[in-house]
Amino acid sequence: MPRKKPFSNKQKKKQLQDKRERKRGPSEQGRAESNSRSGSRERWEENTDTSDSESLRPQLRRVNQQPQIFKPGERNYDPNRYRLYFEKETKEEIEQRKKIALEKILEPVPESELEVHIDQIYRPGSVLDFPKRPAWTYEMSKEAVQSREEKAFKEYLQKIYESHNPRELSYFDHNLETWRQLWRVLEMSDIILLITDIRHPVLHFSPALYDYVTQELGRSLILVLNKTDLAPPSLVVAWKHYFQAKFPKVHVVCFTSYPRHPEEEQDPSAVFKKRRRKRRVWSSALGPSQLLRACEVITAEKVDLTSWREKIERDSAALCNPASEEGTQDEETDELNAVVSHQITDAELGAPSSELYKDGVLSIGCVGFPNVGKSSLINGLVGKKIVSVSRTPGHTKYFQTYYLTPTVRLCDCPGLIFPSLIDRQQQILAGIYPIAQIQEPYTSVGYLSCRIPVPQLLKLPQPSGVEGGWTAWSICEAWADKRGYKTAKASRSDTYRAANSLLRLAVDGRLCLCMRPPGYSVQKEAWQQHPETKEMAVHSQAQGQANNDPSSGREEEEEEISSSGEEEEEQDRDADEEEDEEEDPTQSQHKRGNKNKVTDINPFELLGEDEC
Numbered sequence: 034m035p036r037k038k039p040f041s042n043k044q045k046k047k048q049l050q051d052k053r054e055r056k057r058g059p060s061e062q063g064r065a066e067s068n069s070r071s072g073s074r075e076r077w078e079e080n081t082d083t084s085d086s087e088s089l090r091p092q093l094r095r096v097n098q099q100p101q102i103f104k105p106g107e108r109n110y111d112p113n114r115y116r117l118y119f120e121k122e123t124k125e126e127i128e129q130r131k132k133i134a135l136e137k138i139l140e141p142v143p144e145s146e147l148e149v150h151i152d153q154i155y156r157p158g159s160v161l162d163f164p165k166r167p168a169w170t171y172e173m174s175k176e177a178v179q180s181r182e183e184k185a186f187k188e189y190l191q192k193i194y195e196s197h198n199p200r201e202l203s204y205f206d207h208n209l210e211t212w213r214q215l216w217r218v219l220e221m222s223d224i225i226l227l228i229t230d231i232r233h234p235v236l237h238f239s240p241a242l243y244d245y246v247t248q249e250l251g252r253s254l255i256l257v258l259n260k261t262d263l264a265p266p267s268l269v270v271a272w273k274h275y276f277q278a279k280f281p282k283v284h285v286v287c288f289t290s291y292p293r294h295p296e297e298e299q300d301p302s303a304v305f306k307k308r309r310r311k312r313r314v315w316s317s318a319l320g321p322s323q324l325l326r327a328c329e330v331i332t333a334e335k336v337d338l339t340s341w342r343e344k345i346e347r348d349s350a351a352l353c354n355p356a357s358e359e360g361t362q363d364e365e366t367d368e369l370n371a372v373v374s375h376q377i378t379d380a381e382l383g384a385p386s387s388e389l390y391k392d393g394v395l396s397i398g399c400v401g402f403p404n405v406g407k408s409s410l411i412n413g414l415v416g417k418k419i420v421s422v423s424r425t426p427g428h429t430k431y432f433q434t435y436y437l438t439p440t441v442r443l444c445d446c447p448g449l450i451f452p453s454l455i456d457r458q459q460q461i462l463a464g465i466y467p468i469a470q471i472q473e474p475y476t477s478v479g480y481l482s483c484r485i486p487v488p489q490l491l492k493l494p495q496p497s498g499v500e501g502g503w504t505a506w507s508i509c510e511a512w513a514d515k516r517g518y519k520t521a522k523a524s525r526s527d528t529y530r531a532a533n534s535l536l537r538l539a540v541d542g543r544l545c546l547c548m549r550p551p552g553y554s555v556q557k558e559a560w561q562q563h564p565e566t567k568e569m570a571v572h573s574q575a576q577g578q579a580n581n582d583p584s585s586g587r588e589e590e591e592e593e594i595s596s597s598g599e600e601e602e603e604q605d606r607d608a609d610e611e612e613d614e615e616e617d618p619t620q621s622q623h624k625r626g627n628k629n630k631v632t633d634i635n636p637f638e639l640l641g642e643d644e645c
């Protein structure tokens with residue numbers, strides 16, 4: 034019998050990879066090729082598994098790779114048509130960056146470094162556009178429409194790669210299927226809500242989309258500065274004014290699904306607290322009435338929004354009088370009260386309707402980058418959880434529609450990453466790029482630590498042997514020691530895990546880094562003294578006092594994060610994050626009675642008065 038040849042790990046890995054490819058089948062391979070052909074210079078690389086970080090060649094990484102399941106009766110079912118495509122880094126690059134993280138002493142950067150200029154990121158008017166659906170007619174066959182779209186998409190990518198080095202470009206969506214979802218949402222919406230995270234709103238605001246919506250489609254665009262609980266009021270006001278001055282057709286609305294009082298931000302121990310949301314907390318979102326006002330201004334009575342106004346009033350009354358809560362279910366909308374998830378087939382793509390408010394219904398499309406809180410905002414508007422929310426970017430895969438009232442339809446689009454020149458570290462910290470896919474997390478920890486005092490916030494003891502200050506590596510090491518993260522084999526401090534944990538804290542807003550509009554650092558005092566800021570602060574303080582009232586029984590729990598708790602959280606990040614805990618009805622009645630004191634006060638009320 035011939036002797037078996039020795040088989041290296043590398044060969045084994047290759048063999049497994051080939052096997053996986055074979056299993057995926059020709060349809061998947063064909064699609065991968067067709068995607069590869071559609072643009073990026075490096076996109077014709079072999080099919081790779083995202084976990085393979087060893088390869089030396091720059092190649093494409095598939096994020097959110099799903100196993101291929103052949104379902105009987107569902108021809109051409111491809112669970113991977115919505116995955117994200119990102120480029121892969123070389124081993125040398127990674128090693129080089131690790132070395133810097135290990136040796137470079139971190140210095141705090143001046144506040145002005147946190148100022149971001151949208152023109153540098155998006156270069157308005159340049160090739161950094163977003164792909165638009167090519168024109169088509171009903172006379173064209175489905176195949177012809179499809180191939181036209183693929184051709185246009187390929188040209189779009191080619192243009193970008195001809196003018197920009199892939200290294201300077203931010204990660205952006207290379208998946209035509211995801212862009213098709215946006216097209217559909219734009220086609221069916223009367224008003225577009227562009228949702229951004231207040232910590233980095235310019236990163237999430239595509240001027241090309243603004244131009245397209247306001248000029249080509251002739252529709253209105255509402256910019257939602259979301260998650261305002263994560264930024265000081267002066268910064269929220271400064272960003273609001275920045276966008277209004279730069280993009281005059283935009284209507285700005287400030288929103289938070291999880292309001293909290295200002296003192297919490299100042300409390301460094303908040304880093305160690307995990308905020309658990311219970312079902313009813315959605316009804317305390319701040320911003321729904323401001324959003325309604327913006328829509329009323331835009332629609333100018335062409336559509337009847339009384340049902341929405343009444344819903345807001347009813348929800349508010351239900352908080353006062355929980356006994357009446359059962360009745361808050363809009364009887365008229367009961368049959369409409371179902372989220373419809375739409376998987377686009379080409380036949381479903383309709384032509385953009387020139388008719389506004391079709392059948393007397395206002396359709397509001399919620400678009401934005403992944404993880405900016407689109408689904409949470411929808412839950413906040415509805416007042417209960419209807420779409421699932423996750424810490425992992427890219428959780429929403431298909432657009433979903435929901436009737437808020439009989440005359441208001443909401444449409445939640447999957448998160449989209451527009452092409453831009455955003456600094457890679459900023460992308461990571463903004464949660465645009467899934468942390469699980471980062472090959473070298475230390476550089477991002479260093480970037481963060483130069484901008485906020487991470488060791489102080491985490492109360493890290495300086496490890497022995499570290500002289501002259503902190504390095505990104507030593508911060509990770511100290512965090513690993515503090516959390517008890519050890520490597521399995523050698524039982525050394527698990528710095529890699531610590532680095533990932535720190536980045537997750539940053540993305541979740543527990544280590545909160547906020548970008549500033551240009552000129553903010555020199556005008557900071559003026560923004561702090563701004564009447565709108567003062568007004569917001571007064572309301573927030575009142576809210577804080579109400580929340581601090583021991584009898585208020587806040588419906589949002591905070592718990593110390595433990596190492597094991599974090600573990601569970603990490604494993605389950607893409608799961609729906611909301612706690613569906615049942616409450617003691619007597620308790621909840623008590624809570625809601627007090628809660629009303631909080632929710633009646635909207636710190637953004639003033640902001641909403643005159644900007645639409």
Ligand SMILES: Nc1nc2c(ncn2[C@@H]2O[C@H](COP(=O)(O)OP(=O)(O)OP(=O)(O)O)[C@@H](O)[C@H]2O)c(=O)[nH]1
Pocket residue numbers: 259260261262263288289290291401402403404405406407408409410421422423424425426427428429430446447448449542610
């Ligand atoms: N602090 C804070 N966190 C929020 C707020 N809204 C959403 N989040 C958190 O942000 C994360 C993403 O929220 P989602 O609502 O799933 O965001 P999305 O834009 O629908 O995400 P994709 O499905 O990736 O497109 C979750 O961890 C939410 O808890 C908010 O107003 N304040």
